[in-house]
Amino acid sequence: MTDSIRVGVLGARGRMGLEVCKAVDAAGDLELVAMIDQGDELFSGADAQVLVDFTSPDVVMDNLRWAIEQGISVVVGTTGFTEERLEQVRGWLAARPGVSVLIAPNFGIGALLMMRFSAIAAKYFESAEIIEQHHPRKFDAPSGTSQHTARLIAEARAAAGSPPMPDATKEELDGARGALVDGVRVHSVRAAGLVAHQEVLFGSAGETLTIRHDSLDRVSFMPGVLLAVRNVRKLPGLTVGIDSLLD
Ligand SMILES: NC(=O)c1ccc[n+]([C@@H]2O[C@H](COP(=O)([O-])OP(=O)(O)OC[C@H]3O[C@@H](n4cnc5c(N)ncnc54)[C@H](O)[C@@H]3O)[C@@H](O)[C@H]2O)c1
Numbered sequence: 001m002t003d004s005i006r007v008g009v010l011g012a013r014g015r016m017g018l019e020v021c022k023a024v025d026a027a028g029d030l031e032l033v034a035m036i037d038q039g040d041e042l043f044s045g046a047d048a049q050v051l052v053d054f055t056s057p058d059v060v061m062d063n064l065r066w067a068i069e070q071g072i073s074v075v076v077g078t079t080g081f082t083e084e085r086l087e088q089v090r091g092w093l094a095a096r097p098g099v100s101v102l103i104a105p106n107f108g109i110g111a112l113l114m115m116r117f118s119a120i121a122a123k124y125f126e127s128a129e130i131i132e133q134h135h136p137r138k139f140d141a142p143s144g145t146s147q148h149t150a151r152l153i154a155e156a157r158a159a160a161g162s163p164p165m166p167d168a169t170k171e172e173l174d175g176a177r178g179a180l181v182d183g184v185r186v187h188s189v190r191a192a193g194l195v196a197h198q199e200v201l202f203g204s205a206g207e208t209l210t211i212r213h214d215s216l217d218r219v220s221f222m223p224g225v226l227l228a229v230r231n232v233r234k235l236p237g238l239t240v241g242i243d244s245l246l247d
């Protein structure tokens, strides 16, 4: 029998952290050894081999720097990762070979497929816009998932030599056309009752294609989180997304 992986959770009292603690606790091959939230160490047993971070964009970089310095691998679901932040993490990891960090804007398997399908569709349509919808206690907009999707669409269009999207509209009020992320319009909706949802709307003459994903419950993220926890230490350095774990 192989030893279980010792896991610590940062943001353990949060919406995602609570769910991650339950999922780790229920997994026979994982041991929940630390639950940490806002300076509180709720409990801490043996040293963690993998930390899972679901905190906030304001604190995640400090957590990451600390964990990497301690030689602990980290699975990060917290959003707010710009290219500059990713570069900073690569820099810290360069000084600690053997340490792994996996950052994923969305651990939902359906969400991952929605992003993949959007990347495939991108070059076949003149227009693409993203509508992301979340619960109103979310800190950030646009969502990490929508920004990642926009990047994938932009890359696919650039590789195909697609022309700029048609848009003759003059914005009468700031924000009416959403935020531009890599040339793709992203519209952020926040409403009570929602969890995490995204539509990618493609259009060409005479037709539209809508690719939609709904996370109706935070349990939807757990298979992806556990997959990352089980595999992160096999991927030294920085990995973005869980795609490579699903192929
Ligand atoms: N990647 C994904 O699949 C995915 C899914 C859902 C949410 N998220 C992201 O995860 C993050 C957290 O979301 P949430 O809804 O759980 O938020 P939340 O506000 O419910 O939870 C965050 C928790 O982190 C704690 N915290 C703050 N600073 C801390 C620190 N320095 N150390 C330890 N804990 C600290 C807070 O007290 C809080 O309990 C957000 O960035 C969100 O966008 C990602």
Ligand SMILES: O=C(O)C1=N[C@H](C(=O)O)CCC1
Residues within 6 Å of the ligand: 079, 105, 106, 134, 135, 138, 139, 142, 143, 144, 145, 146, 195, 196
């Ligand atoms: O609830 C949140 O906050 C979520 N954040 C991620 C994002 O910003 O994309 C993933 C979905 C849930």
